[in-house]
Amino acid sequence: HSNRAMWFQDFFPPNVCPINFEANTFYGIMFDAGSTGTRIHIYTFVQKSPENLPELEGEIFESVKPGLSAYADQPEKGAETVKKLLDMAIEAVPPHLWKKTPVVLKATAGLRLLSEEKAQALLLEVKEVFEESPFLVPEDSVGIMDGSHEGILAWITVNFLTGQLSGQNRQTVGTLDLGGASTQITFLPRFEETLKETPGDFLTSFEMFNSTYKLYTHSYLGFGLKAARLAILGALNMEVVDGQMFRSSCLPKQLEAEWHFGGVKYRYGGNKEGETGFKPCYLEVLKFVKGKLHQPDEIRGSSFYAFSYYYDRAADTNLIDYEQGGVLEVRDFEIKAKEVCDNMERYKSASPFLCMDLTYITALLKEGFGFRDNTLLQLTKKVNNIETSWTLGATFYLLQSLGMTY
Ligand SMILES: O=c1[nH]cnc2c1ncn2[C@@H]1O[C@H](COP(=O)(O)OP(=O)(O)O)[C@@H](O)[C@H]1O
Ligand SMILES: [Ca+2]
Known part of the structure; x- marks a missing residue:
């Protein structure tokens, strides 16, 4: 990646000069594997001059529900949701920059709460999706964040x-x-x-x-x-x-319903x-x-x-x-x-x-x-x-x- 100024760049307005544009725009892809959903953030940066920090130019954001932890017993299906989101990045990033665009996924509390074995199985499948993509896959590209x-x-x-x-x-x-x-x-x-x-x-x-x-x-x-x-x-x-009911004064009196969380079915209702x-x-x-x-x-x-x-x-x-x-x-x-x-x-x-x-x-x-x-x-x-x-x-x-x- 070169951020050296080109001698001709002052002859063009920055947004018109094609070489300038290409040399100075770059991307970063960050996945947030949250407990309730998985999200992709595709950031665009522009290095306007070599002596300044790159500027954040924009973001493309998309999300899917449920989160990876809901696929604890089907890691391949979980990774499939990541692949769907990653396809958006294929569209968003120009092909000649794919190899220079890093992709990383960090999981938070949903995976922290799973067993080590199930969490690792999910992360391994995601890593394979990344490896098969045209993007730059750094070391530790997939993991649970502290x-x-x-x-x-x-x-x-x-x-x-x-x-x-x-x-x-x-x-x-x-x-x-x-x-x-x-x-x-x-x-x-x-x-x-x-x-x-x-x-x-x-x-x-x-x-x-x-x-x-x-x-x-x-x-x-x-x-x-x-x-x-x-x-x-x-x-x-x-x-x-089986069939146990959890009641709370915080719920409507007559309510009786079911909720699936972390692979367990709970029945809950009002007092x-x-x-x-x-x-x-x-x-x-x-x-x-x-x-x-x-x-x-x-x-x-x-x-x-x-x-x-x-x-x-x-x-x-x-x-x-x-x-x-x-x-x-x-x-x-x-x-x-x-x-x-x-x-x-x-x-x-x-x-x-x-x-x-x-x-x-x-x-x-x-x-x-x-x-x-x-x-x-x-x-x-x-x-x-x-x-x-x-x-x-x-x-x-x-x-x-x-x-x-x-
Ligand atoms: O990038 C984002 N944009 C908008 N809302 C977000 C974003 N990331 C997380 N959220 C919000 O975070 C909440 C869910 O938390 P999350 O699924 O991340 O759980 P966790 O942090 O405990 O793993 C929801 O309110 C969701 O709308
Ligand atoms: Ca979060």
């Missing part, structure tokens, strides 16, 4: 996209990611006190764009939204007896005779959340970027616009949880879990992380038309390791 990397890379993405990693006046923002099976919190501590009171494995130093950052980050496995539902129902890690509504639901949820998470004092007064299921549930209940996102206070989730849980009949056409999900989010923020009622959350799905996902941070890291950027 939870701490998930948080750090999402933090890099958001702070890069909001311009906090370059120029002066850097004011980085913390990030909150709520997945299906795990949840992450990441921020740059400002106070010495925070570093002192934080367990060592919650702090990670890394280098990016010629700066070193020491971040607070932690991934809580089993605290994603879907895993939390099972825990709240009391069904997590249970030997489910037919007993209580329902926000109060009993919050108490149920607290039993699962309280005392389980580290609470750094410093975050109480700062604002955070929040995405994934925080975003989805806020959009589902019109707390924010689905396209634009918006700014909320922590208490807005509680107000909405009360409204939904105390009027469950009115909301049951949406999702029977809406009350439980909103109550869990409220409890996670307040009692889990220890945020204040008025802590501000910036709900964001895209910045400058780029998805706020750890995948962009991971792609920077990949390009850096391949010597395509620095």
Whole structure:
């Protein structure tokens, strides 16, 4: 890959000069194998001049459901879903750049929760799909990502996209990611006190764009939204007896239904005779959340970027616009949880879990992380038309390791 300036490039506007265009555009393909879906991110970069960092020009994004972990017993079928997405990259990347375009897949909590054997079988099939493709397949192109990397890379993405990693006046923002099976919190501590009171494995130093950052980050496995539902129902890690019913005051009274998760069938329903509504639901949820998470004092007064299921549930209940996102206070989730849980009949056409999900989010923020009622959350799905996902941070890291950027 050559990024040397060509003597003639000043004679053409950059978008017209064909040689210039070809020499300076490159691609990176990053797969996110999440617990609820698999996603492809195809990033385009342009190196405008040899002395500057490549600029991110755009992204093509597509996703499929369910995630790889749903194919635990059919790894070939799982890899087939990856191949379908990879076909999009064949369309998107010009053929002469295929060999120079790296492709990587990182799996998160869904595969972390599978047995080693089943997870490896899935990853092996995916690796074969990559090897058969025309793209550049680096070492370690397929694997399970460390939870701490998930948080750090999402933090890099958001702070890069909001311009906090370059120029002066850097004011980085913390990030909150709520997945299906795990949840992450990441921020740059400002106070010495925070570093002192934080367990060592919650702090990670890394280098990016010629700066070193020491971040607070932690991934809580089993605290994603879907895993939390099972825990709240009391069904997590249970030997489910055939036909056993799990009931909760967070569900509509008359509800009785089935849910398939991790290859197990669960029957669940409302408290037919007993209580329902926000109060009993919050108490149920607290039993699962309280005392389980580290609470750094410093975050109480700062604002955070929040995405994934925080975003989805806020959009589902019109707390924010689905396209634009918006700014909320922590208490807005509680107000909405009360409204939904105390009027469950009115909301049951949406999702029977809406009350439980909103109550869990409220409890996670307040009692889990220890945020204040008025802590501000910036709900964001895209910045400058780029998805706020750890995948962009991971792609920077990949390009850096391949010597395509620095
Ligand atoms: O790139 C993305 N764009 C939009 N939403 C995303 C993206 N990546 C993840 N999500 C959201 O993340 C949530 C699901 O989490 P995921 O399946 O990644 O679980 P995990 O992180 O626990 O493995 C959903 O709310 C989904 O919409
Ligand atoms: Ca995720």
